[in-house]
Amino acid sequence: MSAVSQLSHDDNDPIVASILGKKPVCCSARQSVGDASRLMRQYAISCILITEDDGTVCGIWTAADARKLDFSQADTAKTPLSRVMSSPVRSISDTTRLSSATSTMLQYGIRRLLVTDKHNRAVGLVTQTDIIRQQKIEFYLQFRDVGSCLNSAPLQLGAQLPLGDAVKQMQQQDVDAAVVIFADSSQGIVTEHDLIHYLAQQKNCRTVGELASRSVLTVGHTTTLVQAVKLLTEHQLRHLAVKQGQTLQGILSFTDILRNVEHAYVDQLRTALVARDAALRTSADYLRLAHKVIDASLDGIMITDSKGIIQSVNPSFSQITGFSRHEVIGQSPRLLSSGRHQAEFYQQMWQILLQQGRWQGEIWNRRKNGDIYPQWLTITAIRDEQQQISQFAAIFSDITTRKQQEQKIHQLAYIDELTGLANRRMFFDRLQLSLANAHRHQHKLAVMFLDLDLFKRINDTLGHQAGDQALKEVARRIGATVREGESVARLGGDEFTILLPELDNSSSLAQLARRIIAQIEQPVNLLGQEFFLTTSIGIAIYPQDGESAEQLVKHADVAMYQAKSSGRNQFCFYQASAGQQNADELKLEQALREALKHQQLQLHYQPKFALASNHIVGFEALVRWQHPQLGQVSPGRFIPLAEKLGLISTLGEQVLQQVCQQQQQWQHLALPVSVNISALQLADADFVSRLQHIVQQAGIAPGLLELELTESCLIHEQAEQTLNQLTQLKALGFKLSIDDFGTGYSSLSYLRRLPIDTLKIDQSFVQDLPGNISACQIASAIIAMAKALGLDVIAEGIEHQQQLDFLLQAGCDKGQGYLVSAPRPAQDFTKALSAENY
Secondary structure: OHHHHHHOOHHHOOEHHHHOOOOOOEEEOOOEHHHHHHHHHHHOOOEEEEEOOOOOEEEEEEOHHHHHOOOOOOOHHHOEHHHHOEOOOOEEEOOOEHHHHHHHHHHHOOOEEEEEOOOOOEEEEEEHHHHHHHOOOHHHHOOOEHHHHOOOOOOEEEOOOEHHHHHHHHHHOOOOEEEEEOOOOOEEEEEHHHHHHHHHHOOOOOEHHHHOEOOOOEEEOOOEHHHHHHHHHHHOOOEEEEEEOOEEEEEEEHHHHHHHHHHHHHHHHHHHHHOOOHHHHHOHHHHHHHHHHHHHOOOEEEEEEOOOOEEEEOHHHHHHHOOOHHHHOOOOHHHHEOOOOOHHHHHHHHHHHHHHOEEEEEEEEEOOOOOEEEEEEEEEEEEOOOOOEEEEEEEEEEOHHHHHHHHHHHHHHHEOOOOOOEOHHHHHHHHHHHHHHHHHHOOEEEEEEEEEOOOHHHHHHHOHHHHHHHHHHHHHHHHHHOOOOOEEEEEEOOEEEEEEEEEOOHHHHHHHHHHHHHHHHOOEEEOOEEEOOOEEEEEEEEOOOOOOHHHHHHHHHHHHHHHHHOOOOOEEEOOHHHHHHHHHHHHHHHHHHHHHHOOOOEEEEEEEEEOOOOOEEEEEEEEEEEEOOOEEEOHHHHHHHHHHOOOHHHHHHHHHHHHHHHHHHHHHHOOOEEEEEOHHHHOOOOHHHHHHHHHHHHOOOHHHEEEEEOHHHOOOOOHHHHHHHHHHHHHHOOEEEEEEEOOOOOOHHHHHHOOOOEEEEOHHHHOOOOOOHHHHHHHHHHHHHHHHOOOEEEEOOOOOHHHHHHHHHHOOOEEOOOOOOOOEOOHHHHHHHHHOOO
16 A cells, blocks of 8 residues: 555655564474464564575465464364465565555465565565555545445354354454454454464463453544554554444454555545646656556546546446446536435535535445446545645445345345245334334224144145245235235244234224135145145234233234134134133143152052952052142143143153052052053153163062053054064063053954953943943943953943942953042052051
């Protein structure tokens, strides 16, 4: 950038030798990066030369190269320099002008050059920092602010991110510094110089937060570059955090300043035009350099006279606008006007420009091909010796990409990418605003919650691409059905919501719901075939169904599930009782999880007895749940819930463990205890091994446990696996029985293959004995079949002597029921059993 200074006088463009300081610090190629880092810290330098044994410079290693190392390895500091150095080293003569040195740096994208004498010996290094600090460019820097120099958002890293991962991200995004966010939301900074310090000290930093500095020098986005350079120099830093209000826009470094000082050329050009120095005006070097500066600028530059007639443009002007130099010279800049701005916009622009001598802002212009695009434009008034405006210099850049990125960010934040509808965040924002308006004007509003019925089948059958196509078509149909002002959103998956911000009566809601259902019922063409979709809709109304956004959406969701429960493809208005039922179910679910976590479920035991003598021959373990607030919870409620939530295996294992612990006390009685096993438990391939482990830990014989299975286990889709499991259990010595026999649909041929010991006659047959002929026939048939198969048979639910007499006469030997005993805690039986002789 010092080439700008040459526009004034060659004395301002000294040779490189005049700014060289100490001799360069060197390090052998055989040494490690840790050795090099310690030297860099010792001499407060940002790079080190690498030499061969004969002293020849063979490479360079810089603070920026530290980002290429793998910091996840503990021995990173031991990496040989020969493996990571940059080679060859770009060099210049010590008689080279600073302007040429700067051009070389920009050409190769490097920050330092090796300086050699006439004998080609290394005499020093010149860096971009040296050039910026030596050149008198403060006047030019003050016309650009730091905000205009930022090219991208800062890299932000969580403080707990492993250091190795953090350095990888810095390398991938090619940044020499990153913002570190700590747990308390405070911000710090980590730079490549911190990495050098880490390598030099071999600190034990596992996370980037441990290495980062908590102190970050911060400036506003309107701070001038000259102020930024002054601050960096005073604090001996290389980075500044730039904020706009409370928002962090980026991190500014000396690199950014060097790359952006070219914007000062416009003001330098103004100085050149009004200067009276004959030597400056006639300097061929100056003219050549001035043209190079303007022509090389990536920003478009346009010079006009005081009346706004275009006098010259640079190549970037043509690249951006599409107009050639010959097409615009002598024309007014109005040929670039997009037509988007009102006359007041231009009037205000010119008023500020004439009053302050400078205007900067965003403007929309038109290319030659008619495309309209956004610019970031700076116009500077150039005055003559009499302080009259003689020319205007405009420098602009195409910010289309930045605008597209901003739009993309907005879409990601507020728009559903698949359907183009509002997403959850935007929907709730709109709902909050509508609620405030409804509260202020005392009117109603409504929320509709839509869920497609059995939509998963499309994804599973046709694939997610077809599912996405269906969702887009549903979104289009819903959007075409609602009225203007009614907002449609996709919350995720196949869930949609509709906001009706002003509501006259509920009948209009019903009509809209019917129209939507009718629209969605129309066939959808997917992969060349017609498919049919339906939807269930729930409706909640403000204020009667809720006063907050969360309540309304929740209650509309509850109403939607009511519609599904009622048969799908219909709509329901929210009813408070259904909401309470859901709340009760959620409360029961949470209580069950807590009870299982703390093993609060208890077992009661119901005796099995010989019908002829009432002598106890075994027990059945039945789980009971006494909740402090909910009271006695029926197994009919919490066991199906456990199966639904996937907790049945946990519940079953706790029951088995309690039974085995009880059998440790009762094993001298040699009375088997039966435990109910669900189909889901048997479907678990590890069930047998876990059961065996529980029994072994308790130190009891497997024969003291009888596993009761329902007929649903036998008709399960994994019936063959169940048969294998039962065969293993039988071989291990466990007893097996089929519970509630006669109520299922098991095949008798399959039953014959099962290694079971006992059939239990369901109590639904026993309770009608002996008065019901059909019940008598079924009970007698089951008993006869069991005897024929060599199985024991037990009758459940015996409550009257007449039932017992019939069963005994029919050949049944054992039973259980309230006639002898209800299920009771184990301690109720322990004393009585010990007194009997077993």
